[in-house]
Amino acid sequence: MTHDIVLAGVGGQGVLSIAAIIARAAMAEGLAVRQSEVHGMAQRGGAVSAHLRISDAPIRGDLIPSGGADLILSMEPVESLRYVSFLKPDGVIVTAAEPFVNIADYPDLGPIIKAIEGLARSRVVAAAELARKAGSIRAVNMVIVGAASAFIPIAPDRMERSIAELFGAKEASVVEVNLRAFAAGRASAAAGRAAGAE
């Protein structure tokens, strides 16, 4: 089993922390993991991507080949389309629905969402709204992890444990909010497109 994930977003959106949670859960399952990150200049509000590779066999390289990714996991719609050439023909895009607008020429959202939905199993998740309902807008990343978990071959309770460990040093309520956000994201992705997209 190998599972390759391209994570996408804008510098500062927490792409690396999402990769870290999934990687942690994968390692707890006894799987090999490679997590390639972007540091330095690109982190300053620019387009960023990270490659996360999970496998039960040794992993050769740090980068996912074109046509090799099982999943594109994005913090916002436009960035989710930037790396489509990496996606397998039957691959999936999971993205937060909310655009991150820090450029003047941000395009109309309609055609962007339509393109994403051109992939049969893609999911556009109302991540901010679900995070708010879960108790904190800051849990938006956990909604995305939850939505992705529906497509990643790791047991969901393993992912939940990984989240609980990560926030373990904080108050119990923080852990609860993040676990609720995870569950909401997962439920949204599992319910299909109608529940996720606006």
Added chain:
Amino acid sequence: MGINDVVLLGDEAIALGALHSGLGAAYGYPGTPSTEILEYLIGLYEKGSGPRASWCANEKTAYEEALGASFAGLRALVTMKHVGLNVAADPFVNSALVAIKGGLVLAVADDPGMHSSQDEQDSRFYAEFAMIPCLEPANQREAYEMTREAFDLSERFQVPVMIRITTRLAHSRAGVGVRGARAGNPLGKSTDKAAWTLLPGNARRRYDRLCAIQAELQAWSAASPWNVAEASSRAADFAVITGGLGRNYFEENLGDLGVSGPPSRLHIATYPLPIEKIRRLAAANKRILVIEEGAPFIEKALRGILPSGVEVNGKLDGKLPRTGELNPDNVRAALGLVPRPSARIEVPPLPSRPPQLCQGCPHADSYAAVAKAVEGLPSTLITADIGCYALGALPPFNVPEALVCMGASISMAVGAAEAGYENVVAFIGDSTFLHSGLTPLVDAVSRGAPITIVILDNSITAMTGGQPALLPSGRLEEIARGVGVDVAHVLTIDATRAATDANVAVFKREIAHRGVSVVIARRECLEAIKAKKKKGSAAVEAAKEACE
């Protein structure tokens, strides 16, 4: 994962490898993608669980401090990015001539593709130039193991040893099996004075010695198990040589090489090049494809000048791109494989999203004020330097007209002003100023060059993740006055939007001044404030826990 596995960035694997080699001291200057090597060690040092590890003013001082520790008998690590080695080139090349006492390892991270750099020079040329050994890991485990070996080699051959990595390894995590640590060296300086005092008479003897040990280095490289040769049963038409991450991308495509089977291959991880292994491969094959990360270093050595019976393919004949990084796809094409199919959907044209200054960044306010101050002025020329504020060269600011290397903002401004430009402004960050701005300031003052230097003082090295400034904010004014800038032309302003009008007036006045002006635009980096808050709340949490 094994029970001794630790998840590490390639950078961190080097740090831990050094620590387990009995490290006595580590120095460096932050630079992507090398920064996390020293950050890891500084974290341990500050907790009291590791040897001295410190950021330095620049790569040259860092290298020399490591060299001093080695002279004193300790094992020393020095870290930098590829262009940083240009700054440290003087001590680096000369340190190949001394009799290294405590192992001295230089870990240098190259940035092919220029993710966060102004060029993509390949440090293997420096290792060859200085005639010292170089090891090039291709994964995190090798980064750990090779760093350990590098310390042994350095003490065995009494020369510095280079570990060369590239961006994708530096910033990728994987599980690494670690082994036990060994004790450090006792303090005890080298007693070989003649080997360490490089007067011409001594240096000549040392250079003879360096030339003489090249055969031993060659023998070490030829025998090194890191250079793996695998013969194939395939017809002897085609073989592959890989270097660095090239091996991983080759193996990624191995399964698709089909009925003809995998070609014979040689992976090269040690320098000087293992000549005999290369000759054996060439003797048995008609064509060799060289897949190496960085410049065509191995490829050039193979081609030479005179014709040979073996066809060599690689970056010089266009089989692989001459610039940028290797990846699974361009290596795939070089192997003659068709691209893998990928998802087919209609994607509308996407806007590019280049990096930019953070919302509310103090540098934005400084650029805005200077842009306003020079509006309508004739004969203007504006330079800038390396750091976050380099982003001021992009829209919406578009202020700097030249930006080349650390410190060049000031020295280029001096040259341009002396060439005849009248209204010359140089932007430089506080950390870059301490790195390489002091010396050109001395030039400017010595000749009264009519330039305005804007020191953007945000009290951290922001671009590389917020390393604290070496000197307290407020010391810059004293430095400027100390080297002789007229007291009336050393000014400090608040880099805020609210102060724009006042700042424009200051810049107008100072640009008109026919001598050196130093304007310190001060406001703390937003990232630094965030980091402090985080640290503060972590401290509160820790205190709470301690009370419970």
